[in-house]
Amino acid sequence: MAEAPAPQGGSSLLFLTDEQLRKGIEAMFFAYRGFTADPDRILEGREMGRAHHRAIHFIHRSPGTTVSNLMALLGVTKQSLNRVLRALIAAGLVEARVGRRDRRERHLHLTEEGARLERELSDAQRERMRAAYRTAGPVAVAGFRQVLEAMMDDESRRQYEALAGRGG
Amino acid sequence: MAEAPAPQGGSSLLFLTDEQLRKGIEAMFFAYRGFTADPDRILEGREMGRAHHRAIHFIHRSPGTTVSNLMALLGVTKQSLNRVLRALIAAGLVEARVGRRDRRERHLHLTEEGARLERELSDAQRERMRAAYRTAGPVAVAGFRQVLEAMMDDESRRQYEALAGRGG
DNA sequence: CTTGGAATGTCAACAAGGCTGACGTATTGT
DNA sequence: ACAATACGTCAGCCTTGTTGACATTCCAAG
Numbered sequence: 001m002a003e004a005p006a007p008q009g010g011s012s013l014l015f016l017t018d019e020q021l022r023k024g025i026e027a028m029f030f031a032y033r034g035f036t037a038d039p040d041r042i043l044e045g046r047e048m049g050r051a052h053h054r055a056i057h058f059i060h061r062s063p064g065t066t067v068s069n070l071m072a073l074l075g076v077t078k079q080s081l082n083r084v085l086r087a088l089i090a091a092g093l094v095e096a097r098v099g100r101r102d103r104r105e106r107h108l109h110l111t112e113e114g115a116r117l118e119r120e121l122s123d124a125q126r127e128r129m130r131a132a133y134r135t136a137g138p139v140a141v142a143g144f145r146q147v148l149e150a151m152m153d154d155e156s157r158r159q160y161e162a163l164a165g166r167g168g
Numbered sequence: 169m170a171e172a173p174a175p176q177g178g179s180s181l182l183f184l185t186d187e188q189l190r191k192g193i194e195a196m197f198f199a200y201r202g203f204t205a206d207p208d209r210i211l212e213g214r215e216m217g218r219a220h221h222r223a224i225h226f227i228h229r230s231p232g233t234t235v236s237n238l239m240a241l242l243g244v245t246k247q248s249l250n251r252v253l254r255a256l257i258a259a260g261l262v263e264a265r266v267g268r269r270d271r272r273e274r275h276l277h278l279t280e281e282g283a284r285l286e287r288e289l290s291d292a293q294r295e296r297m298r299a300a301y302r303t304a305g306p307v308a309v310a311g312f313r314q315v316l317e318a319m320m321d322d323e324s325r326r327q328y329e330a331l332a333g334r335g336g
Numbered sequence: 337c338t339t340g341g342a343a344t345g346t347c348a349a350c351a352a353g354g355c356t357g358a359c360g361t362a363t364t365g366t
Numbered sequence: 367a368c369a370a371t372a373c374g375t376c377a378g379c380c381t382t383g384t385t386g387a388c389a390t391t392c393c394a395a396g
Contacts, residue, residue, distance in 0.1 A: 015301060015306040015309050015310075016298055016301055016302060018294060020301075020309075021294045021297045021298055021301065022229075022290075022294070023313065023332060024297050024301070024309070024312070024313065025203075025225075025290075025293055025294070025297060026229075026328060026331060026332075027312075027313055027316040027317060027328065028199075028200065028203050028316065029222075030316075030320045030324040030325070030327065030328045031196075031316035031317070031319045031320050031324075032196065032200050033243065033320070033321065033324055034319045034320045034321045034324060035193075035196050035319060037321060054197075061190075075201065122190075122193075125193055126186060126189045126190070126193070128319060129189045129192050129193060129319070130184055130189055131318065132315050132318035132319040133183060133184055133188075133189065133192070133315065133318075134184060135314075135318040136311065136314040136315045136318050137314075138183040139307070139311055140310070140311030140312075140314040140315050141183050141188075141192070141311065141315060142183075142308070142311060143304065143307055143308030143309065143310060143311025143312050143314075143315075144192070144195075144308075144311050144312045144314075144315035144316070145191065145192065145195055146303075146304040146305075146308040146311075146312075147300050147301065147304045147308050147309060147311075147312035148195040148196065148198075148199035148312070149195060149199070150299065150300035150301075150303040150304050151199045151202045151203060151296060151297070151300040152198045152199050152201070152202045153201065153202045153205060156198040156199075156201055156202055157198070159198065160194060160195065160198045163194060164191060164194075
């Protein structure tokens with residue numbers, strides 16, 4: 001995508017008013033609630049929470065990723081991550097294999113059961129996303145992604161794009 | 169599975185693939201991080217966190233709102249909210265006025281200093297949003313909002329629209 | 337006028353999930 | 367041989383959420 005629509009001539013900048021920006025901020029707040037609602041519901045009772053979901057998601061996404069990688073991706077300390085991983089491994093959802101090239105590293109993989117839970121979680125989340133996409137239509141979806149990408153920190157955008165390059 | 173929207177003409181449904189949906193999910197995750205980063209930074213050191221920001225935002229947005237209202241808006245228990253409000257009142261940022269019609273109610277207002285902090289917080293957040301909007305352009309912004317609204321729970325959408333009706 | 341229920345405040349106890357600091361252990365690379 | 371890396375773990379702390387219980391104040395309906 002090249003040129004932004006040149007704001008010249010009669011083109012108004014009304015979409016940049018404080019009012020419009022505030023609406024966007026509130027929309028993010030309320031939408032994020034919906035975004036996390038389904039997985040939260042599924043995990044509650046299983047003694048797990050959002051942190052476990054995030055770990056499962058990215059391990060599924062990048063099988064064999066290391067602990068350090070995951071730390072950077074999630075933006076948490078190794079102690080926080082370790083607590084989550086310990087629970088996932090104890091529950092038989094994740095496997096940590098010693099690295100072959102560098103045996104200090106642990107390569108993380110979902111077990112069969114971990115993959116099953118991942119599927120359940122992402123099905124729920126995807127279903128909501130699909131409904132929203134369908135309602136809004138392809139043009140809106142393109143805009144949605146553009147704005148979100150522009151909103152990220154540089155570091156996050158780098159990570160996002162690295163992931164996208166892998167399987168999308 | 170219900171009906172897909174009639175794939176009329178040459179319109180493809182490629183924007184509904186699992187791949188595209190996953191990208192949207194990851195974009196939400198990374199973008200939300202950026203979304204909250206600036207206010208978090210400002211509040212850190214001031215002995216306050218995201219919860220305080222949210223309360224300040226909605227009190228600013230709906231001056232005179234009651235505790236019950238705020239509870240529903242934020243989706244937390246009165247105990248959680250009360251702890252936050254107590255801190256805000258102790259810090260001289262928020263004032264709780266006894267209701268005139270119904271004296272059980274507390275009507276919440278920002279003090280001068282509360283308004284100053286609110287300004288600082290929302291300036292930072294708005295600035296990021298403005299940059300993102302400007303980068304993406306008006307058409308993308310419209311799509312962004314459409315998708316977010318479609319992603320909300322019914323209850324959240326109701327609240328979002330009630331707010332929008334008030335000042336926007 | 338009494339009384340039930342609503343709106344609020346508060347205490348206690350607890351959990352999830354962040355954080356820092358410190359220390360230990362393999363393992364790798366110089 | 368030694369420093370640095372990757373990881374695990376213990377201990378302690380913070381924020382922000384939860385439930386349960388109880389007190390107060392006050393409106394509204396019987």
